[in-house]
Amino acid sequence: MPTARAIEDQLFAALGIVRVVLLLNAVGWNIHRRDNFQHPEAAVACVAVMVLWTFVANVSYGRPRLRTAQLVVVDLALAVVLMLVTPWVKGEGYRATVPGFWVAGALLAAALRFGWRGGFMAGVVLAVADIVPREELRQSDVGNAFLLILAGTIVGYLCASLQTMAAEREAAQREATAAAERARLARAVHDGVLQVLALVQRRGRELGGDLGELGALAGEQEDRLRRLIRAQDSLSVDADTFDLATALTGLEELPGVTVSTPGHPVEMGAATALEVVAAVRACLDNVRLHVGEDAPAWVLLQDRQDRVEVSVRDDGPGIAPGRLEIAAAEGRLGVSGSIRGRIRDLGGTAEVATGTFGTEWRFAVPRERPDTAYGRRHE
Structure with missing residues (x-):
C-alpha cells in the first residue's frame, strides 16, 4: 500500500x-x-x-x-x-x-x-x-x-x-470512504432513479398494453437496483473470499446465457469477485439490449493461478466502429464505467473484439491486488 x-x-x-x-x-x-x-x-x-x-x-x-x-x-x-x-x-x-x-x-x-x-x-x-x-x-x-x-x-x-x-489504517480509511460514497450514491439513486422506476411501473400497470410491459421491465430493474444497493451496503472491503465460479454460474438463470467454469472453486476476495460479476452482467445486459432479449451469450472463466480470465461472447452484429468512443464522449457509463472502469479499478485489463462474428469481451483480473500483496509481504 x-x-x-x-x-x-x-x-x-x-x-x-x-x-x-x-x-x-x-x-x-x-x-x-x-x-x-x-x-x-x-x-x-x-x-x-x-x-x-x-x-x-x-x-x-x-x-x-x-x-x-x-x-x-x-x-x-x-x-x-x-x-x-x-x-x-x-x-x-x-x-x-x-x-x-x-x-x-x-x-x-x-x-x-x-x-x-x-x-x-x-x-x-x-x-x-x-x-x-x-x-x-x-x-x-x-x-x-x-x-x-x-x-x-x-x-x-x-x-x-x-x-x-x-x-x-489505510485500508480502514479506504473502506470508510467507500462506505460514505455508497451511502451518498444510494441516497441519490433512491431520490431519483428508484422513484422514477417505481412511478413507471405503477403507471404502466394502470395503463396496460405495451406500457404495462414497459412498467414490468421498470419494476424488474428497480428490484435489481435495490438488491445491488443492499449488497454493496453489506459488503466489507476485507470480506472473506468466495467462489467466483459459483457466482458466475448463477448468471445462467438469465435467458440464453451459458457459463463454463473450471472443475474446481476459483476463490477471490469478495469485493473483487463482486466487481467481476457486475462487469460480466453489464456485458450480458448489452447483449440483451443490442442483440436480443433471448440472444445466446457465452461466459468462460479460466483460472491462471495469479489471475483469472473471463470472456463474454455473443454472435450479434458487433459494435459499430467508433461507437464506444462516441458513447464515452456523451457521458454514457455502460462500457467506460460499468465494464472497463470496474476492471481497471481492480488492476486488470478489459479488451473487446468485435466484428461480423459478434462481440467478445476479455477480462484479466489479478487474484490479489498489488496493494494487498504489499501489506502481506511484511507480516
Whole structure:
C-alpha cells in the first residue's frame, strides 16, 4: 500500500544517515588504533571499501526498485568479509574488528527489508563471523554477538509491525470512504432513479398494453437496483473470499446465457469477485439490449493461478466502429464505467473484439491486488 511503502522509504532514508554516522565512527577508531595493524595498507583498503560501499548502499536503498534480496545479501556479505579478514589485518589477539559497528548498517537493512526473520538471520550471520575467527573468546564478545541477534530481530519486528499497521489504517480509511460514497450514491439513486422506476411501473400497470410491459421491465430493474444497493451496503472491503465460479454460474438463470467454469472453486476476495460479476452482467445486459432479449451469450472463466480470465461472447452484429468512443464522449457509463472502469479499478485489463462474428469481451483480473500483496509481504 502507498502508506506502508512511504514508511519503508522513510526508514531507509533514516538508515542512510545512520550508515554515515557508523562510517565516521569506524574511520575514527581505525585512525585512533592505527598502530595496531600488522598490514596498514590492507587496513586503508578496508576503510576505503567501507566508504565506497556506504555511498553505493545509500543510493541503492534510496530507490525502491533496487531494494532486492541480492542487494541485502551483498551488503551482508561485505560486512562478513571485512570481519573475517580482521585477524590477518590486525594480527592475532585483536579486540575490535576493522568495520566495528559499521556492520550494523547491513543488519538494519536486512531487518527493514525482510522483517524480524531477516533481522534474526542477519544477526546470526554477523555474530558467527565475529566469534569464529577469535582465538580467545571474552564475555564482551559473546555479549556483542547476542546484541546483534537481538537488535536485528526486534528492529525487524517493529518495522514490519509499523508497516502493517499503516496498511491496515489505510485500508480502514479506504473502506470508510467507500462506505460514505455508497451511502451518498444510494441516497441519490433512491431520490431519483428508484422513484422514477417505481412511478413507471405503477403507471404502466394502470395503463396496460405495451406500457404495462414497459412498467414490468421498470419494476424488474428497480428490484435489481435495490438488491445491488443492499449488497454493496453489506459488503466489507476485507470480506472473506468466495467462489467466483459459483457466482458466475448463477448468471445462467438469465435467458440464453451459458457459463463454463473450471472443475474446481476459483476463490477471490469478495469485493473483487463482486466487481467481476457486475462487469460480466453489464456485458450480458448489452447483449440483451443490442442483440436480443433471448440472444445466446457465452461466459468462460479460466483460472491462471495469479489471475483469472473471463470472456463474454455473443454472435450479434458487433459494435459499430467508433461507437464506444462516441458513447464515452456523451457521458454514457455502460462500457467506460460499468465494464472497463470496474476492471481497471481492480488492476486488470478489459479488451473487446468485435466484428461480423459478434462481440467478445476479455477480462484479466489479478487474484490479489498489488496493494494487498504489499501489506502481506511484511507480516
